[in-house]
Amino acid sequence: MANMNMIQALNSAMDIMLQRDPSVVLMGEDIGYFGGVFRATEGLQRKYGEHRVIDTPIAEGGIVATAIGMGVNGLRPVAEIQFADYIYPGFDQIVSELARIRYRSAGEFFAPVTIRTPCGGGIRGGQTHSQSPEGIFTHVSGIKVVMPSNPHDAKGLLITSIEDDDPVVFFEPKRLYNGPFDGDPNKPAVPWSSHPKGEVDEGYYKVPLGKADIVRAGADVSIITYGTMVYVAAAAAAAMNVDAEIIDLRSLVPLDVDVICSSVRKTGRCIVAHEATRFSGFGAELLSIVQEECFWDLEAPIQRVTGWDTPYPHAFEWEYFPGQARVAMALKTVMESV
Amino acid sequence: MANMNMIQALNSAMDIMLQRDPSVVLMGEDIGYFGGVFRATEGLQRKYGEHRVIDTPIAEGGIVATAIGMGVNGLRPVAEIQFADYIYPGFDQIVSELARIRYRSAGEFFAPVTIRTPCGGGIRGGQTHSQSPEGIFTHVSGIKVVMPSNPHDAKGLLITSIEDDDPVVFFEPKRLYNGPFDGDPNKPAVPWSSHPKGEVDEGYYKVPLGKADIVRAGADVSIITYGTMVYVAAAAAAAMNVDAEIIDLRSLVPLDVDVICSSVRKTGRCIVAHEATRFSGFGAELLSIVQEECFWDLEAPIQRVTGWDTPYPHAFEWEYFPGQARVAMALKTVMESV
Amino acid sequence: MGMNKHSRLHLPSPPARPGEAPDFGYVDLSAAGAVPRPDINARARDIVSLSLDLVRVLDDAGEAVGPWNPHLDPSELQIGLRHMLLTRLFDDRMQRNQRAGKISFYIRSLGEEAVSVAQCMALRPGDMLFPSYRNQGLQIARGIPLVDLMCQLLSNTRDMCKGRQLPVMYHSKPGNIFSISGNLATQFPQAVGWAMAAAIKGEDHLAASWIGEGSSAEADFHHALLFASVYQAPVILNVVNNQWAISTFQGYAGGEQRSFAARGPGYGIAGIRVDGNDFLAIYAVTTWAAERARTGAGPTLIELVTYRAAAHSTSDDPARYRAKNDHEHWPLGDPILRLKQHLIGLGEWSEARHQAMTAELEALVASSWKQATSFGTMSEGPRLDSDLMFEDVFKEMPAHLQRQRDLMRAEKSGLEGARSETTGAEET
Amino acid sequence: MGMNKHSRLHLPSPPARPGEAPDFGYVDLSAAGAVPRPDINARARDIVSLSLDLVRVLDDAGEAVGPWNPHLDPSELQIGLRHMLLTRLFDDRMQRNQRAGKISFYIRSLGEEAVSVAQCMALRPGDMLFPSYRNQGLQIARGIPLVDLMCQLLSNTRDMCKGRQLPVMYHSKPGNIFSISGNLATQFPQAVGWAMAAAIKGEDHLAASWIGEGSSAEADFHHALLFASVYQAPVILNVVNNQWAISTFQGYAGGEQRSFAARGPGYGIAGIRVDGNDFLAIYAVTTWAAERARTGAGPTLIELVTYRAAAHSTSDDPARYRAKNDHEHWPLGDPILRLKQHLIGLGEWSEARHQAMTAELEALVASSWKQATSFGTMSEGPRLDSDLMFEDVFKEMPAHLQRQRDLMRAEKSGLEGARSETTGAEET
Ligand SMILES: Cc1ncc(C[n+]2csc(CCOP(=O)(O)OP(=O)(O)O)c2C)c(N)n1
Ligand SMILES: Cc1ncc(C[n+]2csc(CCOP(=O)(O)OP(=O)(O)O)c2C)c(N)n1
Ligand SMILES: [Mg+2]
Numbered sequence A, B: 001m002a003n004m005n006m007i008q009a010l011n012s013a014m015d016i017m018l019q020r021d022p023s024v025v026l027m028g029e030d031i032g033y034f035g036g037v038f039r040a041t042e043g044l045q046r047k048y049g050e051h052r053v054i055d056t057p058i059a060e061g062g063i064v065a066t067a068i069g070m071g072v073n074g075l076r077p078v079a080e081i082q083f084a085d086y087i088y089p090g091f092d093q094i095v096s097e098l099a100r101i102r103y104r105s106a107g108e109f110f111a112p113v114t115i116r117t118p119c120g121g122g123i124r125g126g127q128t129h130s131q132s133p134e135g136i137f138t139h140v141s142g143i144k145v146v147m148p149s150n151p152h153d154a155k156g157l158l159i160t161s162i163e164d165d166d167p168v169v170f171f172e173p174k175r176l177y178n179g180p181f182d183g184d185p186n187k188p189a190v191p192w193s194s195h196p197k198g199e200v201d202e203g204y205y206k207v208p209l210g211k212a213d214i215v216r217a218g219a220d221v222s223i224i225t226y227g228t229m230v231y232v233a234a235a236a237a238a239a240m241n242v243d244a245e246i247i248d249l250r251s252l253v254p255l256d257v258d259v260i261c262s263s264v265r266k267t268g269r270c271i272v273a274h275e276a277t278r279f280s281g282f283g284a285e286l287l288s289i290v291q292e293e294c295f296w297d298l299e300a301p302i303q304r305v306t307g308w309d310t311p312y313p314h315a316f317e318w319e320y321f322p323g324q325a326r327v328a329m330a331l332k333t334v335m336e337s338v
Numbered sequence C, D: 001m002g003m004n005k006h007s008r009l010h011l012p013s014p015p016a017r018p019g020e021a022p023d024f025g026y027v028d029l030s031a032a033g034a035v036p037r038p039d040i041n042a043r044a045r046d047i048v049s050l051s052l053d054l055v056r057v058l059d060d061a062g063e064a065v066g067p068w069n070p071h072l073d074p075s076e077l078q079i080g081l082r083h084m085l086l087t088r089l090f091d092d093r094m095q096r097n098q099r100a101g102k103i104s105f106y107i108r109s110l111g112e113e114a115v116s117v118a119q120c121m122a123l124r125p126g127d128m129l130f131p132s133y134r135n136q137g138l139q140i141a142r143g144i145p146l147v148d149l150m151c152q153l154l155s156n157t158r159d160m161c162k163g164r165q166l167p168v169m170y171h172s173k174p175g176n177i178f179s180i181s182g183n184l185a186t187q188f189p190q191a192v193g194w195a196m197a198a199a200i201k202g203e204d205h206l207a208a209s210w211i212g213e214g215s216s217a218e219a220d221f222h223h224a225l226l227f228a229s230v231y232q233a234p235v236i237l238n239v240v241n242n243q244w245a246i247s248t249f250q251g252y253a254g255g256e257q258r259s260f261a262a263r264g265p266g267y268g269i270a271g272i273r274v275d276g277n278d279f280l281a282i283y284a285v286t287t288w289a290a291e292r293a294r295t296g297a298g299p300t301l302i303e304l305v306t307y308r309a310a311a312h313s314t315s316d317d318p319a320r321y322r323a324k325n326d327h328e329h330w331p332l333g334d335p336i337l338r339l340k341q342h343l344i345g346l347g348e349w350s351e352a353r354h355q356a357m358t359a360e361l362e363a364l365v366a367s368s369w370k371q372a373t374s375f376g377t378m379s380e381g382p383r384l385d386s387d388l389m390f391e392d393v394f395k396e397m398p399a400h401l402q403r404q405r406d407l408m409r410a411e412k413s414g415l416e417g418a419r420s421e422t423t424g425a426e427e428t
């Protein structure tokens, strides 16, 4: 066991997989000699060689396409897209190709590609360094979508994703790289060293995809969320003295419908929360599933807590970010309504 | 008034706009001399010149990008993407640029681009000629999303879209080009000439964005849908003798929440239906809004009728397509449950 | 529309529209034998002229001349002729089958048979092919049974794609032929990635990919050239310039200003332009490029200059946009006739043998079709189980797809119920 | 990892990593005055060598030599020097402001000032500019007030972007400078579209766009070249090759095998390589390209060979990936020093005047900053109304955004309430 922040945990996962499996290669912009703009691949090129930790041209479409070709040729590429905001040039190769190769070739060809990319706001990154596009990928059949909320899960989920023979888009909430964040920018930053999930096994271990984590058991309301919002929701509920059951999905596709539904059946109230914009965001799918599965158990309408339906505005970060106040308003509504 | 199929109605809309406004230009693959693979621009290049009805290279990303530049320089480009399945190479320019230029330049720059693209299945097109990606675009702040279901609306909505100073992605359900389709492939095809909405004013007229059309008033259940499914839903309800209120959204962004909600408040039951895949599809947003706004009026859980969460399979078109049987099952469930 | 008069926008125009006389004067030709053959490890920058000239071996008399003559054994040439002829006869028959409603869609390669056949023969079985939809010659030259191809066209119970792909979107894992995509050009950079992996693993297989000149406008063409150049990947990137992209003339893909092969040197990779209807020239150029790739001399971009003699597909009618029978004026002739003439000149072939082979291959196509249809047709015989629709989306079927599969089953069985209700409804 | 030994993957390497001595021998240089100046309507294919040579006017003695000498009036040169110096002093001060926490982020153009300033001066006010984030010289040469730029950096009440963009993402409608995007290279094909529209409308304005050599790897670089070539659009496409893309050396963008300018001829458009630290050469080449565009001779791709002397941005530390002070070894020197030396040689400038101008411009920067901060800073003074967040998503604010705006307001006012509840909670 060692203390790791999320970057170190991700680095450890890739280090271990490069070590264990000669078919694993890393690729991306600035990830090699430099170790990545967030340092996630630091030291790995020196350790495993330039041909296994590969600097690439600045062409997300080319990165995904060549990763697919490598995957078809027996490698397990882990491609980094420097910011999730920059994944769109690779969108066609992800949606039209990566997601469909197994299907259209009746299982004869497949590309076990993992795409890592930092997402989310709270870092003064403005509209092109703060996006949360995960919802779009959950609509694409054939891709798994993962988002960890802490170092322990990040490492175990990344190892599982790399070993998975299906393509995985792995979103990393960059605001959580250095510590949990409860949505209050005025509080001093808390490091992972002071958080139990910052205790990470140095060896090989997996966290399964499709298994949500009940971060906190509670009786009053179920808060279904993932990524940064796990901490914001917990803090808001605690501040309001609401006995909330907080569910960290960890993987959006596949989705742990059982844990979600048994929780809502128990509490009868539900909030879904994410940083991403609201309209047609993943929260809509979560709300829909809960409504379909737990309609008769609901004592109040399900509430959504999300970012606003605008680009992420540089100067209004904290008015935009779905912080504790926004969760609190939803909690009030969902608890009061009868 | 004249009888037009949807292609002729769209052609008439573009003809009129090219005539009225010298800043309108059309561009796309095979749209010029040839008149488009679906003939939507037939005759327009001969009439208005090669520099106003422009054949382009096969590069959707380049088409959208240059259309943006033209828009910024005072033109009103109407770009055709040959099939919605091929819009993804242009996705970055749509999402990162077209949708954000007005916002990031504080309203000083904008590009009034309309992107027309045929979507949907039922034509034996297989996985790359049958997709319905509209849901993805509804999640992108700054883009309007339109889908007509008949010639009259198609013409009026396209004229409105072209004149709109905001970017519009205009989806055309290709199975409806030649006639309404109720989901039964074994029935003889019905032409628009035998349908009231095939009666189209030859002149200039607009159909507003954000105003849904109540295709059929009813008391038992509200069916919220758009595109092809308008006819499938109507046929299924009729076949089951259910007095359904059928709402054709026509535009998804902006969305006519008032019409949707007043209908559901009246009927107390709701089905949302689209051809697109289910998971994180636009139906999830529709369901979420109804749940949020009409929770206390609901007598049964809202049902979703959609395509399955797989690529569109060539040989299983009718097992995949959300036909009358799928609507019927949803109707049964929503009517029976109490 | 004052704009009309004043417009300065340049717009490329094709050699001939319907009713006009085709003029192929725009095609830069070199005399057979005229283009020198550089050393296989020449640096891209030193052989730029190859991307502008046209490598040709067969002259008008059908004789093989010049430094690019691959000096193939006649038996090899006969095999090539056989593959090309089989490709054409297969296309003929499938085209007629589509017209007869026996398959839903088809794409012919009429006039372009030499491209796929000669290139495939110049490569090794371990080399990975990333084709477009107009490379059926690759499938045939790699020995994929016609029956397998036909079953795919029929989406029947032996369909290699399990009914999931449009006709002609073949693949063959054992044949090292990648799954064909409906999305243009996506395979081009994938082939480069495959080749990069071969280099990383220290294997000496290479990858080859094909796109049309129209598809070279897609971003993935750029991705392929760039990554191939940066990593000097062992890959052969082929642009089949058949002059048309559906109704769009190659000028709209940039062919008016410069050759497609010339893009290669721009990215620092070798570019070479070859007579796409000259079996020997294609074979020689491909061998040269393959040797370069295998010896680490880097990737090659090959432009194959040919002509799409038929419609784009069974959904297309070229009479709407180009001169009728224009292909008869195509300066590079027909690839099958040219190789046949060459073999006859060598005394290694005859009209009689050609007729015999034609008859034999027609019979092979016919018997294969008979066999293929025994596994199901569009209207009769066994059908694929629709449950297959839900498989292979993921390696294991997740819960939500199992559920949808069950709903689909219920729906199918329920259909009857719904029907009777309909009648019920009508009675009331 | 047996793979290790056997890997055949080629990987470009930079001139020097930390601790190594920089070797810029890889940069192909031509002597000042050595490169001929072709007629402005020369065909792209006939002037390919321009894309491999390096156009230079200022020789090592600071004299202007050769056919590309634009023979500018000394007063013009003094204006150029002033713009470049102002750009550098502005950068200096903003860099220090960021370090002092007064702005959140900044990007300098140290060593690249000649690119933006000389090119802007060679163009007309009606020509539309599509810059990258490292072209502040364009803003300054176009006369955008420093105060306006600073207010954007501060996201204050006079921010032209209304607080929506990161620092340096300027735009100016009256200045004909397009909104800068955080997404690399997207502006390149947009500029081509703008130019196509100018041609369609029969206007003689041209468009110019800038990207870094690293960004040329993006698909939009290809889209720009292709569409510019097909429609012969009146556009100037500039690749600023400052050798680095954050930590990534230009070899990873394809610069190892061939120049970036050479991509032009590959697409059939003129490509020209110019000394990016030579004010006169840049001015001359840009004038030449502009004349080509305006007279319908077609687009031009210009590669400006320069060096990123500073860090990528205030978030970057180059000591991690390249040799310290390597820019001091850069063979093309410093653009400001070189123009200064030239003017002194002409007897049109002096150290004294230079010092005086430096002092004057420093004062201008300081007073502008003072004025800018009066409209609000990150910590004090007036702030933008957060309602602005919901405007300009669409031309008119739709119902769902009005509603979200109201929720946001309620949230802000509610915050107090929530806080007190928190305390309440703690009491229990
Ligand atoms: C991304 C994408 N855009 C558009 C299409 C529609 N389309 C199919 S084939 C074709 C023409 C391709 O022409 P070319 O590349 O020259 O190949 P050829 O048909 O001549 O062999 C087009 C536009 C597509 N399949 N994919
Ligand atoms: C699409 C996209 N991918 C990645 C990035 C992250 N990024 C910002 S600047 C940069 C380097 C660009 O280098 P270059 O184009 O050479 O310009 P320079 O910084 O040298 O002026 C990268 C990778 C981005 N902004 N957009
Ligand atoms: Mg073609």
Ligand SMILES: [Mg+2]
Residues within 6 Å of the ligand: D212, D213, D214, D240, D241, D242, D243, D244, D245, D246, D308
């Ligand atoms: Mg650079």
